[in-house]
Amino acid sequence: MILTEVLVQDEGKTLEFKENCRPSQKILQAVVAFANTAGGTLVLGVRDRTKEVVGLSDPLKEEERLANLFADNIRPMLIREIQILSWRDRELIVVTVPHMVGPYFVRTEGPEKGVYIRLGSTNRRAGPEIIAEIQRLAINTFFDEQPCTEVNSEAIDFRAASEFFAQVSLKLTHAKQHSLNLVINHGGREVPTRGAILLFGKNRRSLFPDAVIRCARFRGLDKSHFLDQAEIDEYLPRAVESAVAFVERHAAQASEIGRVRRKEIPEYPPPAIREAIINAIVHADYSIGGMNTNVAVYDDRIEISNPGLLPFGLTLEAALAGTSKLRNRVIGRVFRELKLIEQWGSGMGRMIAACTEAGLHPPRFEEMGTSFRVTLYSGKVATPAVPEWYRQLLKHLAEKHEISTRDAAQLWQISDRAARARLRKLVDQNVLAEIGTGPKDPKKVYVLKGK
Incomplete structure (x- = not known):
């Protein structure tokens, strides 16, 4: 892992920064949320608000503490990687969590209230619908493949469905209805799936009132x-x-x-x-x-x-x-x-x-x-004129990957103060990201955002 590439990113669905390992409950919630959602990276030793790299005083001790914390408090057992990485004279811990088929939960909160997912840069407790979706994923089934036992196959407008298929020169035979999981055998009778009701249900609003x-x-x-x-x-x-x-x-x-x-x-x-x-x-x-x-x-x-x-x-x-x-295999296939x-x-x-x-x-x-x-x-995109100093910056970053205030001042032949203001404006415009140990870090550097 190239740590600099992580440090220039903002917190989001797959990345979170923490100054240290406390409070431990927040750490557990973040790791569980990563595992349940799309995987992610937790970096310890970085202030989440300012992204100042402060480091950890005893990373070996914190690494052991984290390993025990995860083993004792996350269920089921979670596979994850804990690394100690150096940035300048600071030691950081990076926890890499893959997406795993769960649901994973915080043991002390239980399987109903301890399941978390990632929403943007926040960890949210999952409700019953979300937990059910994660459980369906674990057994490789989909919501729209499940049977609608309240009705029978007559609830489907197969005449209208056949007309849609005829428009692309296909026949919706009884065998094809089954192969597309529009109807399935359940409990000794033929019933439509939820996907079939959503697609071609005669009275779909009675079962799915919000599917409009x-x-x-x-x-x-x-x-x-x-x-x-x-x-x-x-x-x-x-x-x-x-x-x-x-x-x-x-x-x-x-x-x-x-x-x-x-x-x-x-x-x-x-x-x-x-x-x-x-x-x-x-x-x-x-x-x-x-x-x-x-x-x-x-x-x-x-x-x-x-x-x-x-x-x-x-x-x-x-x-x-x-x-x-x-998400919907029946609807997608149709x-x-x-x-x-x-x-x-x-x-x-x-x-x-x-x-x-x-x-x-x-x-x-x-x-x-x-x-x-x-x-x-809407609206056409106007192509703004690119100033020469900006071209010089892009060329420098393409070769060196980063630039300091002093380097920028020399590149543009302006004062350090003017260079700092120009770089700061590019940070505010979300073009550049700054990496350093604090606002007054003399070794602070700037890189292209997301690079």
């Missing part, structure tokens, strides 16, 4: 005044088209005059809108009550959110790189059969590519509380 898409067009940049709204309660493949139509109806159109005719240019690239809506429907956590999939159109952006964070074991970085992990999904893991990349090609800012992907949100931005 709420769309709204707001005036301005916030939710103070809405101009239009719609509640989409349709079979999921049809819901995609209805949600896309709502957005296209309310998104502005620009005009481009050609030699022959005028061409209408959509404010947002249609592939990005479509991918965002499909992703929200396919990856929504339908086990969470009281939450809907939402589409909000503002003057400057579109926000599309769905219940549920990224599936456990998946980080945002991995998802952006194309790693795919389904959408793939209907050619609504082209390739697993390609959705985010297609959104980014569509926006970039249209000259727009790239979409923003974020986990918000217990939901996941995609934001598409």
Whole structure:
């Protein structure tokens, strides 16, 4: 592990800094949350608020204490790595926790109240729905594969479902219904799965009252005044088209005059809108009550959110790189059969590519509380002029990977004070990160953020 690469990062889903090993309960909660969510790294000897590297006075003693703490207080037994690493004259402890199939819990708090997950840079106690999802992951089953024993197969509109399949030249035979887990044999009778009800249920609201898409067009940049709204309660493949139509109806159109005719240019690239809506429907956590999939159109952006964070074991970085992990296997497979999904893991990349090609800012992907949100931005991206001093800085960092205030002053031929102010501004703009033992550390260096 290159420690400098860790120190320049901000705390988040897979990283936490602690000044020391106390209080021990907070340490246990962080490690349990990492194991249950997507893995992570705990660095001891760094102040979490200022990221000052203070080190540990007796790292060997702390290492032994941590090993005993984890062995005695985390259930089931957790595999983790504890390392002592040096940075300048400071000794740090780095605890690396892989994502493991749990649920893991803090022994003293018990299996019902001691399960934690990672939400952003915080550790949150998991509720019953989250614990149930982790338990399903442990036995490799999915919420939408579970039987709906309250009804029988007549609750599914197979005529409508067959029409969707016919549109892509496929037949929805009885054998295919079983192979897609739309229906399963349970207790000696044939029953639909939850996924089948969500996809093609005749009365789906009676079983899943929140499985609707709420769309709204707001005036301005916030939710103070809405101009239009719609509640989409349709079979999921049809819901995609209805949600896309709502957005296209309310998104502005620009005009481009050609030699022959005028061409209408959509404010947002249609592939990005479509991918965002499909992703929200396919990856929504339908086990969470009281939450809907939402589409909000503002003057400057579109926000599309769905219940549920990224599936456990998946980080945002991995998802952006194309790693795919389904939350709803039945819904996902049916959408793939209907050619609504082209390739697993390609959705985010297609959104980014569509926006970039249209000259727009790239979409923003974020986990918000217990939901996941995609934001598409309108407006062309202006390319600002890059000053020569900034080019010099990038060239220096490409070669040396870091720069001090004195080095920057010499590079730019300005005073130390002016160089420090310029570097500080880049830190505030989230371009650079500073690494040091404190505000007055004479050996403080600056590196590109996330590098």
